[in-house]
Amino acid sequence: MLQLAAGLGALGSARAASASTWPSQPVRFICPFAAGGPTDVAARLVAEQLSGTLPQRVLVENRTGSGVVVGTEAVAKSTADGHTLLYSTIAHSVLRPLFPSLSFDPVADFQPVVLVGVVPMLLMINKDVPARDLQQLIAMYREKPNHYTYGSSGAGGAVHLATELFLQQAGNLKVNHIPYRGSAPAMPDLLNGNLSMFLNVASDGITSVQRGTTRALAVSSTQRLPQLPDVPTFAEAGLPSYEAYTWHMLFAPAGTPKEVVNQLNQAVNQVTRQPELLRRFTDLSIQARSDSTPASAAAWLQAEMAKWEPMVRAAGITAQ
Incomplete structure (x- = not known):
């Protein structure tokens, strides 16, 4: 028992020394x-x-x-x-x-x-997509399953997960997924219309929305972004359970x-x-x-x- 106590005491001293010298x-x-x-x-x-x-x-x-x-x-x-x-x-x-x-x-x-x-996510659409708000986008996707496309920065990444959660909560919408090697290569395809939607990290989308080259329909946080005060949260846009x-x-x-x-x-x-x-x-x-x-x-x-x-x-x- 004395040996065990001594061993535990030495271990405790070693940890204390490690912490004090870290x-x-x-x-x-x-x-x-x-x-x-x-x-x-x-x-x-x-x-x-x-x-x-x-x-x-x-x-x-x-x-x-x-x-x-x-x-x-x-x-x-x-x-x-x-x-x-x-x-x-x-x-x-x-x-x-x-x-x-x-x-x-x-x-x-x-x-x-x-x-x-x-880091909140920003749902952006191509500027020529006719939907003017989130509910119109959901209706558009519901009317034509598997007709439209969305992009991600890679399978299993944050963008992919956030988009699939949105599609599930909006009624298991069917939109074709196109994965890219990162966010940067997906943006040109959103701009030229090869993608209808890109739910990307907010920092990568704010500038294009401010310039009017894309349109934002919702932000995934509980509060609006200070850089885009006119873009509603998903809850404000009619999907109260969505947060990512x-x-x-x-x-x-x-x-x-x-x-x-x-x-x-x-x-x-x-x-x-x-x-x-x-x-x-x-x-x-x-x-x-x-x-x-x-x-x-x-x-x-x-x-x-x-x-x-x-x-x-x-x-x-x-x-x-």
Whole structure:
């Protein structure tokens, strides 16, 4: 018993020492998305601000492949000391239905640290589509099943999920899906009429709506966007149950000392309150959640998984 007590005491001392000396080396954010994309840009903004407040630099490493699997797996199998973290999105909440043979568990192998922010989606249509509001668009799709097309930034991504949820809640509408490799290649097809609809992250659509090259019928958040005050929410447009976001969350490997997780949480919340970062987040349509705790981040993830996993299975969405 004395040996066991001594061992537990040593373990507790080691964890305390680890927490008090963290970070003892540069911290890495593994971003499982391509460099230059919206998630990468946000991760680098947070990392840059943290580098100015922590005693070590925070670096972003893009590690892509099999959707977000390669980068996520790397963090799941890394040392749980707070120096290797995952900066990911809604994609984490649908890993299980999209990739049933994962070598890691998206829940058991991770500790949510902080919900950095949420990003609403903007339903845009080609400017020549005759629908003037959301209800007219729904009626148009209902009248001609499988006649129209919508675009996404990739099968199983946030845009695809948000659109399928809209189609389900609007009465299981049948609209043909055309996946692209990212949002950028889809926009020209929306502009030239090859797509009737694109429910994209708001930051990628605001400019085209302001210029009048596309029209926006609804925004997926509970409040209107300050940049587009005339565009109603889905609830205001007649679909009260619809709400969807992509989101940004920082994860640590399971087993990371609680003290380190709390330090990380407080540091991220602190920098996301800074006016400069808030301004940059506004440009990306990211609504900062500067009061997130590890517990509330975990609850958010569980709620998102409960929402999206059944929808993915019901819609027959598969990874490509």
